[in-house]
Amino acid sequence: MRLTSNDKPSMYQYNEQDQTLVEERAAQYRRQTEDFLKGELSEDQFRALRLRNGLYIQTHAPMLRIAVPYGLLNSRQLRKLAHIAREYDKGYCHFTTRQNVQFNWPELERVPDILDELASVQMHSIQTSGNCMRNTTSDHLAGVAVDEIEDPRPYCEIIRQWTTLHPEFDYLPRKFKIAVSGARHDRAATQLHDIGVHLVKNEAGETGFRILVGGGLGRTPIIGQVIRPFLEKKHLLSYLEAILRIYNLFGRRDNKYKARIKILAKETGLEKFTGMVEAEWLQIRDGMELGDERIAAIKAHFTPPAYDTEAAQDESLSAHLAAHPAFATWYRYNTAEHRVPGYRAAFISLKAPDSPPGDMTDTQLDAVADLADRYSFGEIRSTHRQNLILADVRQTNLFALWQTLSELNLATPNIGTVTDIICCPGLDFCSLANAGSIGVAKEINEALEDMDYVHDIGDVKINMSGCMNGCAHQSVGHIGILGVDKKGAEWYQITLGGSSENEAAIGERLGPAVARDEVTQAITTILEVYVNQRQQEESFLDMVKRVGITPFKERVYADH
Incomplete structure (x- = not known):
């Protein structure tokens, strides 16, 4: 069944003010780029401007x-990404762990054209x-999840509008990230964000909302703490603003490694920090109430x-x-229960063994846009594990x-399995990386694909990252892999027992870093220990909690 033109995606549509804002911002950046190329802006002057428009200078x-x-995303937007990939890049894009999209090969002078597009x-x-409030993230099953208390997307949109070009918080001590969840199961990693917002x-x-503060990954991973157990809906923006004001006033600007709110909250102490926020909130809340009409x-x-x-009522699925075991396997792993009987949420795996995790070609982007129109009301979603979802499939x-996804190499039945690896670009692209990630992920994936279990x-x-910035969230991976540099050679630290879900946890380091050519063997050994020593139906995380890391450590370092 092809959906009609009246079946629009369930997502926010720009009004005239929104459209004017993004068009004027694109025009402004075009002028700034032209000034830079003419030599009228220095590298340092232009750096702050390009970062505020999402442009980094990477290795290549x-x-x-x-x-x-x-x-x-809607299908029109996905087709535009496909066009940009063809016209301005090398025919592909990359989906990130914060649900965003990255292009790795644009020409600096053509970026203003991309922004216009x-x-x-x-x-x-x-x-x-830049050091500003970043993209607000949420549960990829928002609105369709069976365990949902309330759809978090309207509140995400309210926060998005509040954060966009907020004049008071334009230059924070460091970047700032907010995640919102409306379900009982946390699929948005809210405890690992500067602010986590839970509908409860x-x-x-x-x-209303439970508010957490001070979570974060990177060099110093910390689990966020509850600062207010219950907040009325009308106070959402005023309370978030109070937190940001305290951070903006007291967050460190002398040391970027200690500039995040997680460090401020930890060093201040939760009780004192909460008191500072509450005092600030009392000063502003009456003038910032979020009305029912809004x-x-x-x-x-x-x-x-x-x-x-x-x-x-349709029985053809059974x-x-x-009749098709391969389809049954895909259905088991790559679809999720939907709150409406007769529908499923279908994952699109961007983790085929022969593809870098999170990458999509222009051809795939166009084809998925067509599938969204045909089967899912023209809507596509990105996930925190670098996959996509068609959320409303009959x-x-x-x-x-x-069948179509299989032809596109987008039907690898591995969602929620060990080959659904999160991976950052690493040394292949990133100027901050100490070690490669994509090649290592490919080797691990190939080795695991050959295993029966x-x-x-x-x-x-x-989860695997090429540096301490932790873009791939290695600190909270069940198995985390962190690339480090040792005298010009690539080595990898391994952690076990991390989680970004309800019982969030930071993984424990297994032992000394292992060399580049030993990583895949270490991972397969860890999994063999799990398979051989687990109790009946015991999960990997539960086993690590039960026995600790010692059995894994003994086997991995047995020959060292």
């Missing part, structure tokens, strides 16, 4: 990061880098699509599952969807 070329607010489809790169119910049955107006952009009320369409071992998350 500039890298442009594009904002995807809380992971939502993005503005034409309600996209931009504003505040995707109080004892009276009222829905919330309702934003919610109107996220009304459910026109679901087929008879979708659950026949396809019985179960009767899953078999046809799987990849699906049998269940949920094991491998």
Whole structure:
């Protein structure tokens, strides 16, 4: 069934002010780029300007990061990304762990043209880098999850509008990230953000927010702490503003490694820090209340699509599952339960063994845009593990969807398995990296694909970063891999037992770093120890909690 033109994605649509803002910002950056190329701006002067528009200078070329607010894209936007990949890059783009998109090969002088292209489809790169409030992220199953208390996307949008070009917080001590979750299961890593926002119910049955502060990864990974157990909806922006004001006033600017709010909150102490925030909040909250009309107006952009009320009556899915084992495997791992009977959320795996994790070609982007129009109300979502989702697929369409995704090399049945590896660009692109990531991930993936028990071992998350910045969240991987430099050689530290979900945890270092050519063997050894010593149906994380890292350490370093 192809959806009609009246079936629009459930996402925020720009008004005239929004459109004017992104167009004027693109025009402003064009003038700044022209001034730089004419020599009228120095490298240092231009650096601050380009960073505020998402442009980094990497090892081989500039890298442009594009904002995807809380992971939502429509098919028109995806086709525009495909066009940019063909016209301005090398035919592909990269999806990040913060639900954004990156292009690794744009020419500096053509970036203003890219920003104009993005503005034409309600996209931009504003505040995707620099010491400012970054893209707000959320649960990739928002609005369709069966464990959801309330759809978090309207509140993400309210926060997005508040953060965009906020004049008081334009130059913070360091970058600042907010994540919002509306479900009982945290799929947005909210405890690892500067501010985590959870929709919760109080004892009276009222829905509000639990606010966490001081989480973060990178050089000093810290789990966020609850600063306010319950906050009324009307106070959302005023409370966030109070936190930002305290951070802006007291966050360190003399040392970038100690400039994040996690360090301020830790060194100040949660009780004292909370008191400072509460005192500031009392001064501003009455003038910043979020009215019911404002919330309702934003919610109107996220009304459910026109679901087929008879979708659950179709019985063809069972026949396809019985007749096609490969489809049944994909269905088991790459689809998720939907709150509407007869529908599933279908993951698009960007983790094929022969492709860098998170990368998509222009051809794949165009094809997925077509699939979104045909099967999922024209909407696509990006996830924190560098995959995509079509969130609203009728179960009767899953078999046809799987067939097309298989032809596109986007149907690897590995969502939530050990080969669903998060990986940063590493030395292949990033000027900050100490070690490669993409090549190592490929080797690990190939080794694991040859093993019989990849699906049998269940949920094991491998996260790998090429430097301490931790863009791939290695600190909270069930198995974390961190590239380090030792006298010009690439070595890798391994951690076990991390998690970014409800019981968030920082992984424990296994032991000394291992050499580049020993990483894959170390990972396969760790998994062999798990398979051989686990108790019945015991998860990898549960086993690590039960036995510690010693059994793994003994085997990995047995020959050293």
